[in-house]
Amino acid sequence: MRKKILLYHYTRLFTVSLFIGLVCAILAESLKRLTEHTEHFMYNRIEETEPLLLFVLPSVGITIIYFLRKYLFKNRKNKGITEIYKTLDQRKDHLPLFKIPSHYINGFLTVIFGGSTGIEVSTVVATATVGNAAYEKGHTAFAYKKELVCAGVAAGVAVLFGSPLAGWLFAVEVIARKVSKTILISCTAAALVAGLWVHFFDAVPLLPFAVNTWKVTSIPFYIILGALGGLLAVYTTILVIRVKELFASIHNNFIRVNLGALMVGSMIYSLPYLFGDSYHGLKEVLNTVTTSSFDLSFLWIILLLVILKPVAASLTLGAGGDGGVFAPSIVAGSFLGILFAICCNYLLGTQLVLLNFALVGAAATLAAAIHAPLTSLFLVCSLVPNGFHLFTPVLLGSYVGKICAAKILPYNVYTYHLSAAKNEVPAITGQS
Incomplete structure (x- = not known):
């Protein structure tokens, strides 16, 4: 009887992780492409027409973020991956849904206006929030908060870098910080979906250079x-x-x-x-x-x-x-x-x-x-x-x-x- 109950929960965990993987793959892909194309457009346009604007562009972007944070997101701060650790260490603490648009929009604005960071951490927190939301919707039927959060992160990182294995390892090494059967199930399911997404929609590596050999x-x-x-x-x-x-x-x-x-x-x-x-x-x-x-x-x-x-x-x-x-x-x-x-x-x-x-x-x-x-x-x-x-x-x-x-x-x-x-x-x- 216990084996049947475990099998039921593992199957449900795998299924929900597949769904989270798909949602997070779409989220990561959209942010990646939108940021990439807009960043290149703005940089090339300004460099050709008025390079002096490069001096003030980051101020414009971060000022917009400041007002969005103050008025749209009600002064609720983003603290990066420490937010994920906190919510995993304290079961009653959750990642609120505003983290998805907050990190998505603010990460996008930071980079396209020249802020010298990247969208990786913004993607990680946003996709972790998707996993946390799935956990909350499951109520007492789910005992796998860390697993679903890691599933979201695995898919997001996998799509960003076109490597499902890198996404899987990041979720296990950095977010979960331990290996368990349920972590393996959730991260593998999400990474599989992300891998299929990369294969069919985004198989171009970041750098267009080929490695020849090494000695x-x-x-x-x-x-x-x-x-x-x-x-x-x-x-x-x-x-x-x-x-x-x-x-x-x-x-x-x-x-x-x-x-x-x-x-x-x-x-x-x-x-x-x-x-x-x-x-x-x-x-x-x-x-x-x-x-x-x-x-x-x-x-x-x-x-x-x-x-x-x-x-x-x-x-x-x-x-x-x-x-x-x-x-x-x-x-x-x-x-x-x-x-x-x-x-x-x-x-x-x-x-x-x-x-x-x-x-x-x-x-x-x-x-x-x-x-x-x-x-x-x-x-x-x-x-x-x-x-x-x-x-x-x-x-x-x-x-x-x-x-x-x-x-x-x-x-x-x-x-x-x-x-x-x-x-x-x-x-x-x-x-x-």
């Missing part, structure tokens, strides 16, 4: 880059925490919003690669450094991008933008990998492949930032058409980056900073 002799360089990626993640984490604390101490809303936004605008005006999520900037940099006309003076620009991308992201979040350090970690880590490989090639006479090191740098930095090396491995390998040729180097970089970052800034130290700032400090994977 075993490059392993020491991948290890060193992994450690550097861990350091970059620690730098980004501390920067986000400190900037958020600084801006929280500014009580004048006009000054807080515009100070950070104008500083971001000045950086974007000087380095347009920093605009929005900067995926377009990464493509442009890769195109530039792989051409025969590449000038070594461009190295200074890449170095500035490594340093300033986390700064721009921190200021965007501090000023009130919606997002997190997910995209900045990928982009800054890629710039770091490119810079490292070029320096080795010219100073040591090596022949390191720039694309390979860009991907390993991204994986190392992301793994260190979100404490999830397996998620980073499959996510980064899905960024290019044949990225799994780099499985071993990316795996190595991910674990080295995560271990190095944990040695410098243990996760419990980070959690202490969160509680000390009364939940106003952004989570390592994002805030708003």
